[in-house]
Amino acid sequence: MESKYQYLTFLGLRFNLANxxxxxxxxxxxxxxxxxxxxxxxxxxxxxxxxxxxLIDFTNGxxxxxxxxxxxxxxxxxxxxxxxxxLFSNMLGLFFQVRVGGFTFTKSPTADPMVTMxxxxxxxxxxxxxxxxxxxxxxxxxxxxxxxxxxxxINLIEEFTNFLxxxxxxxxxxxxxxxxxxxxxxxxxxxGLVSAIIAAPMTMxxxxxxxxxxxxxxxxxxxxxxxxxxxxxxxxx
Amino acid sequence: MANGLxxxxxxxxxxxxxxxxxxxxxxxxxxxxxxxxxxxxxxDRAKKISDDLDGAATSRQxxxxxxxxxQSELKNSxxxxxxxxxxxxxxxEKRRQEILTAAQNDAAAVKVKARNDAEQARTEALNSARxxxxxxxxxxxxxxxxxxxxAADQKDLIDxxxxxxxxxxxxx
Numbered sequence: 001m002e003s004k005y006q007y008l009t010f011l012g013l014r015f016n017l018a019n020x021x022x023x024x025x026x027x028x029x030x031x032x033x034x035x036x037x038x039x040x041x042x043x044x045x046x047x048x049x050x051x052x053x054x055l056i057d058f059t060n061g062x063x064x065x066x067x068x069x070x071x072x073x074x075x076x077x078x079x080x081x082x083x084x085x086x087l088f089s090n091m092l093g094l095f096f097q098v099r100v101g102g103f104t105f106t107k108s109p110t111a112d113p114m115v116t117m118x119x120x121x122x123x124x125x126x127x128x129x130x131x132x133x134x135x136x137x138x139x140x141x142x143x144x145x146x147x148x149x150x151x152x153x154i155n156l157i158e159e160f161t162n163f164l165x166x167x168x169x170x171x172x173x174x175x176x177x178x179x180x181x182x183x184x185x186x187x188x189x190x191x192g193l194v195s196a197i198i199a200a201p202m203t204m205x206x207x208x209x210x211x212x213x214x215x216x217x218x219x220x221x222x223x224x225x226x227x228x229x230x231x232x233x234x235x236x237x
Numbered sequence: 238m239a240n241g242l243x244x245x246x247x248x249x250x251x252x253x254x255x256x257x258x259x260x261x262x263x264x265x266x267x268x269x270x271x272x273x274x275x276x277x278x279x280x281d282r283a284k285k286i287s288d289d290l291d292g293a294a295t296s297r298q299x300x301x302x303x304x305x306x307x308q309s310e311l312k313n314s315x316x317x318x319x320x321x322x323x324x325x326x327x328x329x330e331k332r333r334q335e336i337l338t339a340a341q342n343d344a345a346a347v348k349v350k351a352r353n354d355a356e357q358a359r360t361e362a363l364n365s366a367r368x369x370x371x372x373x374x375x376x377x378x379x380x381x382x383x384x385x386x387x388a389a390d391q392k393d394l395i396d397x398x399x400x401x402x403x404x405x406x407x408x409x
Contacts, residue, residue: 015251
């Protein structure tokens with residue numbers, strides 16, 4: 001199972017065309033979805049508004065389950081967009097894989113560590129930013145030696161492990177799902193019609209399971225982001 | 238290890254940059270087109286519901302107050318009506334008493350006057366009768382005796398006689 005990508009080089013940076021396209025498509029889909037649902041807003045919500053408000057309540061609930069008070073308010077919007085974006089990108093590779101001439105053009109953008117890492121980076125940078133905003137820069141730094149000084153190296157290492165686990169967990173789950181779908185497709189193509197008939201239900205089952213995994217991973221990513229936010233916003237005494 | 242190097246080499250940093258830019262753009266667009274209006278609507282709804290609840294509580298309080306006021310007014314008007322009737326009754330009674338008293342007084346006055354009149358008439362009649370009797374007696378005595386008595390003596394005589402009569406009359 002190998003997938004080849006086309007690369008563009010621009011200003012010395014390498015761009016994976018498949019990732020960029022998928023990110024664009026995902027972002028477009030998220031925006032389109034949210035945009036369509038938020039038309040004709042009324043005090044008495046209609047069907048589409050209800051769907052959107054349910055989704056918003058759900059993501060707000062994620063934040064509230066970690067930060068029940070007012071301190072969670074600045075994160076409601078970020079978690080909403082993060083959750084929908086990751087959910088959509090996880091789903092994209094399951095339904096929409098385009099391969100032309102051996103080159104993959106669309107897939108789940110989250111099946112690449114170079115995509116999940118900046119997502120985790122954004123979350124962690126935000127947590128540091130809000131921590132500095134709340135405690136001041138000195139207070140923020142002193143949080144690394146709380147509750148006792150010798151925990152400083154552990155606290156520092158934790159920042160990196162947080163970053164790596166957050167990004168690689170998402171990447172690993174989605175990438176594994178895509179690899180398995182690719183393998184099943186190879187099986188289907190290996191021996192003509194017979195293998196295709198055998199592989200079709202297996203693919204369907206695995207796709208269904210991947211939908212489940214994709215939703216769970218989006219939820220886990222959101223809830224862990226909230227956990228990191230809340231940890232940076234409280235002082236361990 | 239070699240495999241890891243391959244991954245690192247094939248990693249394209251441009252993707253990360255592209256993702257961050259796209260994600261921030263997505264955040265801005267969603268905030269402007271969907272999140273802002275929807276959250277505003279949800280807040281408006283929450284505010285409206287709480288306002289409606291407050292309004293309902295206020296209007297209920299007002300209604301209760303008005304009902305109490307009406308009740309007390311009703312009670313007042315009842316007692317007022319009772320008072321009016323009582324006053325009317327009292328007035329009527331007083332008036333009746335007055336009329337009765339006046340009538341009694343009138344009747345008494347008429348009675349007294351009538352008695353006085355009768356007394357006066359009797360006295361007058363008695364006096365005139367006394368004079369007449371005296372005159373007649375004198376006349377008869379003159380005629381019978383034919384002798385001219387001193388008028389004053391005669392009169393004294395007759396008066397004493399008559400006085401004796403009247404005392405006899407009164408004693409009888």
